[in-house]
Amino acid sequence: MAVPRELAENAANKPKVVLGVGGGIAAYKACEVLRGLTESGHDVRVVPTEAALNFVGAATFEALSGHPVHTGVFTEVPEVQHVRVGKGADLVLVVPATANLLAKAAHGLADDLLTNTLLTARCPVAFFPAMHTEMWEHPATRDNVALLRSRGLVVTEPAAGRLTGKDTGKGRLADPREIVDLARLLLAAPDSLPRDLEGRRVVISAGGTREPLDPVRYLGNRSSGKQGYALARVAVHRGAEVTLIAAHTVELPDPAGASVTHVSTAQELREAVHAAAVDADVVVMAAAVADFRPAGVAPHKIKKSDDQPDPVITLDRNADILTELVRDRRPGQLIVGFAAETGDEHGSVLDHARAKLKRKGADLLVVNAVGDGKAFEVEDNSGWLLGTDGTETPIPLGAKAQLAAAVWDEVAALSQD
Numbered sequence: 239m240a241v242p243r244e245l246a247e248n249a250a251n252k253p254k255v256v257l258g259v260g261g262g263i264a265a266y267k268a269c270e271v272l273r274g275l276t277e278s279g280h281d282v283r284v285v286p287t288e289a290a291l292n293f294v295g296a297a298t299f300e301a302l303s304g305h306p307v308h309t310g311v312f313t314e315v316p317e318v319q320h321v322r323v324g325k326g327a328d329l330v331l332v333v334p335a336t337a338n339l340l341a342k343a344a345h346g347l348a349d350d351l352l353t354n355t356l357l358t359a360r361c362p363v364a365f366f367p368a369m370h371t372e373m374w375e376h377p378a379t380r381d382n383v384a385l386l387r388s389r390g391l392v393v394t395e396p397a398a399g400r401l402t403g404k405d406t407g408k409g410r411l412a413d414p415r416e417i418v419d420l421a422r423l424l425l426a427a428p429d430s431l432p433r434d435l436e437g438r439r440v441v442i443s444a445g446g447t448r449e450p451l452d453p454v455r456y457l458g459n460r461s462s463g464k465q466g467y468a469l470a471r472v473a474v475h476r477g478a479e480v481t482l483i484a485a486h487t488v489e490l491p492d493p494a495g496a497s498v499t500h501v502s503t504a505q506e507l508r509e510a511v512h513a514a515a516v517d518a519d520v521v522v523m524a525a526a527v528a529d530f531r532p533a534g535v536a537p538h539k540i541k542k543s544d545d546q547p548d549p550v551i552t553l554d555r556n557a558d559i560l561t562e563l564v565r566d567r568r569p570g571q572l573i574v575g576f577a578a579e580t581g582d583e584h585g586s587v588l589d590h591a592r593a594k595l596k597r598k599g600a601d602l603l604v605v606n607a608v609g610d611g612k613a614f615e616v617e618d619n620s621g622w623l624l625g626t627d628g629t630e631t632p633i634p635l636g637a638k639a640q641l642a643a644a645v646w647d648e649v650a651a652l653s654q655d
């Protein structure tokens with residue numbers, strides 16, 4: 239097949255991703271992952287299993303990737319593909335990873351191009367499982383997953399929800415957007431997903447609260463929720479038991495493997511966070527919580543009128559949840575706050591952040607500079623981590639998952655102290 243020119247151009251400078259595709263119904267979602275990766279500047283080579291081609295034809299993968307597609311080791315033999323593909327990769331993803339593929343990978347079987355590639359790859363490898371709940375929970379699969387993880391390979395948790403038929407349960411493929419985000423993270427920071435949060439219970443709040451004025455209107459803020467969701471995803475990949483308390487976000491998929499409670503107002507968020515924090519080891523307040531709410535909610539839509547004066551909105555103060563968490567924390571519990579700051583005539587971003595860390599009493603404060611298109615509604619983020627011992631660690635501009643990994647590195651280090 240001819241390679242589309244725009245894909246072939248600069249392919250040499252692009253990160254090389256091998257996208258292994260297993261033979262499950264979720265194979266069609268591998269096309270979305272492929273699209274997401276090529277559009278974000280990756281050179282992707284698809285290596286399906288023979289079974290995967292029952293679900294998606296080779297022509298689709300060839301057209302979307304711009305590379306020929308083979309399943310076996312007996313094509314293009316002089317090029318020694320079964321070694322070359324794996325050795326040349328910067329990242330290998332397996333989407334979806336079936337129970338069969340996980341078993342073969344765990345035991346080093348190599349009977350097709352994909353399984354050979356898994357043995358020759360020396361780059362990060364991540365499996366995204368999709369199968370029926372019974373298969374995922376079977377002791378054989380559990381053991382294979384544990385073995386792969388013990389070797390430093392990433393095996394993500396599947397999502398819960400609708401499966402192939404009418405049944406629901408754990409075993410759905412993670413959302414393709416999550417997979418693309420994780421790929422970016424592993425390429426930028428290959429060591430960012432150690433299983434160092436295993437057995438830890440973490441609670442993360444995310445998104446922006448909405449305080450109703452009347453049945454139609456609310457006071458809200460510009461938080462997209464992306465940073466909090468990235469924190470939840472990375473924590474799941476690092477082995478934590480994650481509860482995500484999600485206020486309003488741009489449309490984001492629930493992170494696979496996390497338990498998610500959706501809330502709207504600051505008061506609902508407060509109740510949900512406190513309930514979840516009771517037995518948590520770590521609580522991260524990434525949500526943008528409204529400091530004030532309208533003193534009363536009009537039961538009907540507020541109308542304008544030429545005969546009446548314009549309405550004046552009186553605000554009541556909302557509780558500061560972070561301060562309450564610090565006050566009520568149990569021994570050993572770590573509390574992490576966020577601060578979105580702008581510099582002004584009273585001080586720089588860091589001056590305000592240092593004062594906030596002291597005022598709120600958190601163990602760690604993640605500081606983002608906001609304004610001028612920074613932090614809100616964008617994909618990348620940068621900032622600082624402020625510790626109570628005066629440490630100030632800059633976090634360079636990168637994907638929100640990278641900032642999340644830096645936060646968990648610090649949390650893991652603090653947990654060992």
Ligand code: CTP
Binds near residue numbers: 523
């Ligand atoms: N926060 C909270 N409850 C609130 C307001 C904020 O728990 N009612 C938390 C946020 O989730 C964040 C931290 O406090 O982790 C700092 O939020 P920020 O809005 O930067 O600080 P404020 O306390 O609201 O201070 P100000 O807006 O005056 O800078």
